[in-house]
Amino acid sequence: MTSERQPTPGFAREIELLWGLKEAPRRGPRPKLSREAIVDTAIALADAEGLEGVSMQRVAKELGYTTMSLYRHVDSKEDLLALMSDAAVKGMPVPEPRTDGDWRAGVEEWCRSAITIYRAHPWAVHIPLSGPPGGPYGLRWMEAGLRELVASGLRADEAIQTLMLLACTLRDALRIENDMRRTAAERGMSLEESTRMWAQSVRRVIDPREFPTISRVFEEGVFEEEPTETADPGPAEDIDFPVQRILDGIEAYVRDRKAGGDAP
Amino acid sequence: MTSERQPTPGFAREIELLWGLKEAPRRGPRPKLSREAIVDTAIALADAEGLEGVSMQRVAKELGYTTMSLYRHVDSKEDLLALMSDAAVKGMPVPEPRTDGDWRAGVEEWCRSAITIYRAHPWAVHIPLSGPPGGPYGLRWMEAGLRELVASGLRADEAIQTLMLLACTLRDALRIENDMRRTAAERGMSLEESTRMWAQSVRRVIDPREFPTISRVFEEGVFEEEPTETADPGPAEDIDFPVQRILDGIEAYVRDRKAGGDAP
DNA sequence: CTAGAACCGTGTACCACGCACACAGATATA
DNA sequence: TATATCTGTGTGCGTGGTACACGGTTCTAG
Numbered sequence: 001m002t003s004e005r006q007p008t009p010g011f012a013r014e015i016e017l018l019w020g021l022k023e024a025p026r027r028g029p030r031p032k033l034s035r036e037a038i039v040d041t042a043i044a045l046a047d048a049e050g051l052e053g054v055s056m057q058r059v060a061k062e063l064g065y066t067t068m069s070l071y072r073h074v075d076s077k078e079d080l081l082a083l084m085s086d087a088a089v090k091g092m093p094v095p096e097p098r099t100d101g102d103w104r105a106g107v108e109e110w111c112r113s114a115i116t117i118y119r120a121h122p123w124a125v126h127i128p129l130s131g132p133p134g135g136p137y138g139l140r141w142m143e144a145g146l147r148e149l150v151a152s153g154l155r156a157d158e159a160i161q162t163l164m165l166l167a168c169t170l171r172d173a174l175r176i177e178n179d180m181r182r183t184a185a186e187r188g189m190s191l192e193e194s195t196r197m198w199a200q201s202v203r204r205v206i207d208p209r210e211f212p213t214i215s216r217v218f219e220e221g222v223f224e225e226e227p228t229e230t231a232d233p234g235p236a237e238d239i240d241f242p243v244q245r246i247l248d249g250i251e252a253y254v255r256d257r258k259a260g261g262d263a264p
Numbered sequence: 265m266t267s268e269r270q271p272t273p274g275f276a277r278e279i280e281l282l283w284g285l286k287e288a289p290r291r292g293p294r295p296k297l298s299r300e301a302i303v304d305t306a307i308a309l310a311d312a313e314g315l316e317g318v319s320m321q322r323v324a325k326e327l328g329y330t331t332m333s334l335y336r337h338v339d340s341k342e343d344l345l346a347l348m349s350d351a352a353v354k355g356m357p358v359p360e361p362r363t364d365g366d367w368r369a370g371v372e373e374w375c376r377s378a379i380t381i382y383r384a385h386p387w388a389v390h391i392p393l394s395g396p397p398g399g400p401y402g403l404r405w406m407e408a409g410l411r412e413l414v415a416s417g418l419r420a421d422e423a424i425q426t427l428m429l430l431a432c433t434l435r436d437a438l439r440i441e442n443d444m445r446r447t448a449a450e451r452g453m454s455l456e457e458s459t460r461m462w463a464q465s466v467r468r469v470i471d472p473r474e475f476p477t478i479s480r481v482f483e484e485g486v487f488e489e490e491p492t493e494t495a496d497p498g499p500a501e502d503i504d505f506p507v508q509r510i511l512d513g514i515e516a517y518v519r520d521r522k523a524g525g526d527a528p
Numbered sequence: 529c530t531a532g533a534a535c536c537g538t539g540t541a542c543c544a545c546g547c548a549c550a551c552a553g554a555t556a557t558a
Numbered sequence: 559t560a561t562a563t564c565t566g567t568g569t570g571c572g573t574g575g576t577a578c579a580c581g582g583t584t585c586t587a588g
Contacts, residue, residue, distance in 0.1 A: 012458075012465035019469050028564020029554040055545060068547080069566045077546065128392075129436070130443040134466060139475060146477045156481040158505065164440075165433065165506040172393070172432040179394040194276075201276035202398060205283050211403060213410045217420040241422065242429040249513030292535025293583040319574060332576075333537045341575065 017079055018086050018135030033065060035073040039083045046084065046123040054123075056080075081127050086135030088124040092117045094144045098151075104247055106148035111170060111243055114141070118174050125175040129168060132160065153254040162250060169246065173239045199223035281343055282350050282399035297329060299337040303347045310348065310387040318387075320344075345391050350399030352388040356381045358408045362415075368511055370412035375434060375507055378405070382438050389439040393432065396424065417518040426514060433510065437503045463487035 015021070020035065041062045046054050056077060060067045074080045093116070095109045118125055133142050142163065149159040184194035199218060208215040280286070284299065305326045310318050320341055324331045338344045357380070359373045382389055397406050406427065413423040448458035463482060472479040 012462040015462070015465040015469055021469075025564055027554095027556050027562065029566085031565060033566080056547085057545070066567055067545095068549095068568080071547070072565065126392075128390075128443075129440060130447070131440055131462075134462070139466070139470060139478060143475045143478050146481065150477055150481075156484045157486045160481065160486065161502065161505050162509065165509070168436040169429060169432065172436065176393060176395055176428075179392075183394070198276040198279070198395075198398070201279040202403070205279055205285075206403060211407045213414055214403060214407050217410065217414075217424065220420045222421045222424065238425065241425050245426065245429070245513035245517060246510060247513070248516045249509035249511070252512045252516045253509060289535060289585095291533065291583095291585045293537085293585095295536065297537080320576085321574075330538050332539080332578095335576070336536065 012134070014082065014134050017075075017082065018138075031072075033063065033069055033073060035083070037063065038070055038073055038080065039087055042080060042084055043087060043121070047121060051123040051126050054080075054084075083135075085124060085127050086133065086138045088121045088137075089114075089117055089133075089141045090137045091120070092137070092141055092144075094140060097147060101151065103148045103152040104251065106151070107145065107166070107247060108243070110145045110148060111166065111239075113144075114167070114170050115174070115239065118170065122174070122178050125171040125178070129164075129171065132164065149250075152250060153258065154250065162246075165246060166243065169242050170239060173242065177238065195223050276398070278346065278398050281339075281346065282402075295337070297327065297333055297337060299347070301327065302334055302337055302344065303351055306344055307348055307351060307385070311385060315387040315390050318344075318348075347399075349388060349391050350397065350402045352385045352401075353378075353381055353397075353405045354401045355384070356401070356405055356408075358404060359412075361411060365415065367412045367416040368515065370415070371409065371430070371511060372507070374409045374412060375430060375503075377408075378431070378434050379438070379503065382434065386438070386442050389435040389442070393428075393435065396428065413514075416514060417522065418514065426510075430507065430510060433506050434503060437506065441502065459487050 038059060042054050042059050045058060045062060056070055057067045059080075060070050070080075074083070093113050095106065095113060098106050133139055145163050145166070146159055149162055150156065152159075154162060180194070181191050184191050187194065189197070199222075203215075203218045206214060302323060306318050306323050309322060309326060320334055321331045323344075324334050334344075338347070357377050359370065359377060362370050397403055409427050409430070410423055413426055414420065416423075418426060444458070445455050448455050451458060453461070463486075467479075467482045470478060
């Protein structure tokens with residue numbers, strides 16, 4: 001068997017990528033560049049200028065290397081983004097296992113942690129999830145959340161689905177908030193101003209007979225609220241409601257199942 | 265007041281875009297191309313080849329025009345995508361208002377409708393939502409869902425948040441399913457095969473001491489299931505669980521509020 | 529009726545990006 | 559020491575979005 005570099009028969013090469021599972025080269029010059037350095041500067045760039053600031057040329061320039069040198073350590077830009085995604089949750093403060101049995105508080109704490117790192121790396125929510133995490137840091141993150149959810153009484157597969165639901169919800173909410181804030185800033189207004197303008201435009205354009213419910217909602221003055229919040233970024237205004245409803249749902253679900261029998 | 269074409273002072277130019285609010289030109293040759301034709305062929309292209317098949321050059325070629333001619337009718341590709349997003353939900357079969365008071369059934373029907381059009385236009389879930397819909401079709405869609413949610417007893421703003429939560433959840437689930445199915449197909453396997461391979465790779469790589477919960481989950485043989493479903497695409501396998509939990513949560517929430525007082 | 533304003537679609541070009549490929553120098557194995 | 563193997567470089571291709579100036583067309587004002 002001559003060691004031919006097979007491109008990983010398909011067996012989840014993603015895992016191989018994220019865990020850095022390559023046999024180290026035996027010959028040739030010692031590499032000055034490293035995959036880690038590339039990912040780090042890419043992340044620094046994204047933190048500073050957003051995802052659209054991350055191009056292969058830009059990352060290379062930042063490092064003082066040629067564009068093509070990156071491809072020695074990373075197969076494609078897609079791979080780089082995957083590595084960035086995993087590394088983004090590296091600094092996540094993983095909650096300790098709880099001693100009281102309060103799984104709900106545990107999940108809430110997990111959500112707050114997630115929000116914290118996503119606020120530290122806003123670009124991360126713009127890289128769409130494509131399944132459960134596979135990298136070392138992503139799995140650590142998953143482990144922490146899964147622990148609490150399993151404690152709630154969910155079955156394993158249900159816990160995973162719920163975790164994905166929570167993760168997607170957090171990410172969507174943060175992404176939308178980011179987007180809206182950014183486009184508002186482009187027009188030189190605050191988020192609240194922009195929202196109010198948007199609401200007025202919609203209101204002018206819709207026919208109350210065709211859109212009775214929406215009209216009524218506008219009548220009630222949603223979107224007109226003053227920023228009653230104390231802090232600017234707040235802990236998690238619009239994120240709290242959906243998360244709480246999901247947790248309500250889980251709570252009701254496990255309670256009902258415990259009460260009733262477990263028929264097929 | 266000379267009619268200077270102001271670029272819409274910022275007042276939600278998105279609405280103006282989506283509703284086609286431009287005063288018709290009074291001079292010049294009759295346009296042969298139309299915004300509608302552009303959007304239609306772009307959608308046809310996306311249906312056939314996915315979003316990455318949609319480039320300005322490609323759309324123009326399909327129509328038999330020059331690339332730049334499109335920019336007479338559409339300000340940018342971003343705008344084209346926004347128009348496509350709105351038009352995608354055009355064919356949505358909007359459920360009739362219910363006569364029984366079963367709001368939960370109403371919301372479920374709304375979700376099924378959404379899934380139907382998203383399956384008809386898989387690319388649509390890859391254009392990220394950036395807030396509540398603003399176009400005529402999107403608002404029609406919103407109206408239908410909002411009607412049922414308001415009937416449940418939610419406040420107006422809560423209903424909107426819930427609707428966004430549901431929409432995001434449906435879209436995320438469908439997008440992830442699409443993505444996973446596509447990457448599996450690229451490696452020449454079915455979705456189930458690919459998932460199993462992935463699970464095996466992860467399992468090989470993680471330390472049970474560091475990832476006790478995940479290890480246990482793998483031990484239980486999640487990801488190993490045979491496709492016990494009857495139909496191939498099924499109505500909504502992985503989508504049903506999260507949606508039901510959310511609805512459980514709403515139900516519990518409105519019930520609890522009705523029971524307790526409404527203290528601040 | 530005619531001049532010019534307003535508008536349509538075209539042609540040309542620019543720039544950014546991802547990446548293929550061949551190469552020169554470095555290095556460890558045989 | 560010869561040689562296979564590896565590292566970073568340079569060059570260049572193809573594709574994508576879009577700015578800009580232009581010739582031709584149509585409506586309106588004088």
